Amino acid sequence: MSVSNHRKQLLDTIADDSIVICYSGQLVHTNEDDYYYPFEVNSQFFWLTGIERANMVLLLTKIGGKTSETLFIEEADPSQERWTGKMLAPEEATDISGIENVSFAADFSDTVDFVITRNYIRQVYFDVFRQSQTDTPDFNLIKAKEFADKFPAITLCDLHAAICPLRRVKDAEEIADVRAAIDVTRQGLERVMSTLKPGMMEYQVQAEFEYACRSLGTKKYAFPTIAGSGYNGCMLHYETNEDEVPSDGLILLDLGAKYNNYCSDITRTYPVNGTYSPRQRQYYELVLKANREVAKAARPGITLRDLQELCRKILGEGLVEMGKIDSVDEVSQYYMHGVSHSIGIDAHDVNIGQAVLEPGWIISDEPGLYIDEEEIGIRIEDDLLITENGCEVLSENIIRDPDDIEAFMKNSRD
Numbered sequence: 001m002s003v004s005n006h007r008k009q010l011l012d013t014i015a016d017d018s019i020v021i022c023y024s025g026q027l028v029h030t031n032e033d034d035y036y037y038p039f040e041v042n043s044q045f046f047w048l049t050g051i052e053r054a055n056m057v058l059l060l061t062k063i064g065g066k067t068s069e070t071l072f073i074e075e076a077d078p079s080q081e082r083w084t085g086k087m088l089a090p091e092e093a094t095d096i097s098g099i100e101n102v103s104f105a106a107d108f109s110d111t112v113d114f115v116i117t118r119n120y121i122r123q124v125y126f127d128v129f130r131q132s133q134t135d136t137p138d139f140n141l142i143k144a145k146e147f148a149d150k151f152p153a154i155t156l157c158d159l160h161a162a163i164c165p166l167r168r169v170k171d172a173e174e175i176a177d178v179r180a181a182i183d184v185t186r187q188g189l190e191r192v193m194s195t196l197k198p199g200m201m202e203y204q205v206q207a208e209f210e211y212a213c214r215s216l217g218t219k220k221y222a223f224p225t226i227a228g229s230g231y232n233g234c235m236l237h238y239e240t241n242e243d244e245v246p247s248d249g250l251i252l253l254d255l256g257a258k259y260n261n262y263c264s265d266i267t268r269t270y271p272v273n274g275t276y277s278p279r280q281r282q283y284y285e286l287v288l289k290a291n292r293e294v295a296k297a298a299r300p301g302i303t304l305r306d307l308q309e310l311c312r313k314i315l316g317e318g319l320v321e322m323g324k325i326d327s328v329d330e331v332s333q334y335y336m337h338g339v340s341h342s343i344g345i346d347a348h349d350v351n352i353g354q355a356v357l358e359p360g361w362i363i364s365d366e367p368g369l370y371i372d373e374e375e376i377g378i379r380i381e382d383d384l385l386i387t388e389n390g391c392e393v394l395s396e397n398i399i400r401d402p403d404d405i406e407a408f409m410k411n412s413r414d
Helices: 003-013 041-047 079-086 090-097 105-117 138-151 159-167 172-195 202-215 231-234 278-297 304-322 327-331 404-412
Strands: 018-023 057-063 066-073 100-102 123-126 156-159 226-229 251-256 266-271 362-365 368-371 377-378 381-387 391-393
Touching: 003 057, 003 159, 018 041, 018 105, 018 138, 041 057, 041 266, 041 304, 057 105, 066 090, 066 105, 066 202, 066 231, 090 100, 100 105, 105 391, 123 138, 123 159, 156 159, 156 266, 172 202, 172 251, 172 266, 172 381, 172 404, 202 226, 202 251, 226 231, 231 251, 231 368, 231 377, 266 278, 266 377, 266 404, 278 362, 278 368, 278 377, 278 381, 278 404
Parallel strands: 018 123, 066 100, 123 156
Antiparallel strands: 018 057, 057 066, 226 251, 251 266, 362 381, 368 377, 381 391
16 A cells, blocks of 8 residues: 555545645754754655655645645755755656645645635644644644634644544555564664673664664664663663663663654663673563563454553562562552554554554554662563454564573674
């Protein structure tokens, strides 16, 4: 399935007499410089077009049962291209997106006016999703408010909510992209295991991973690399990566390469000196047991909550047996996050909520334990593809068994 099919899925779903307006996003300047922050394309725009360029807008219409699609791009400016490189030509936009009707952005407003004045448009779909009330409004939300002011009689609908159910099931091309991202991540982690040693700084460990990924052609990462050693590994989204790794400690690496804008999301926890201490291994093997049991349980018909309850039970019982807690209910002291989320264009992809798993979904499997008083943070995260009868661990080739990790590290240093 291609992005053309994605657009068809959406148009089949939305109500008649509707239009969809989706902006790719804009570049944002860094202070007074001529430089910009790294561009991140709007996820809905990319899912619908396959294009990662700023200053574009997609217009879809469904009127009287008939549909149309037009992509508006920037017109090439030779003087601008001299500074920033070649801009996307109409024929290139068509090749990537499959959209035959490509116009220039300067024509967008007139085209929308033409559609609205000659048809009875009931709804317009914009991506108005916000993570929290305190977020700065993004470009799509700003344009949605402008549109609502100009056309108050047209009902504003959320494109994010319309697309999310469609993005849950990944098609063959999307699954292949996630597989490729995972394989790049595997090679990056193998470089880390080959180079990790006492005395390194966390940012140097991060650099080894990212060097390997860049060498393999990766342009982007799924999220900022987490390289938390010792106590820092107990902080769930530690991104500072500025401390020296302790010689007898662990380093927790939560990271992922992107491939064709699709994410991998992998976590491994390694012994800095190449050997897990007995106590570290005890905790590690408990987390590994939970990881393996969640993968065995993941299948169509169950929910993420079911997987979370299983994970909490395994970790809780293990900690009780170790004498770390008195009852399974106390497991939240050392395990305080969910075991799974969806993965795709975004590392934390579209919200699944309490929907039952279906074939084609890609989810994480990430139990962990965070023992502050012992400065031991352990998480083991894999990416699972839900299949007809269970799941496939897409990251199975990224070693996780403690004996295999120790052997790999020893052999790479000999």
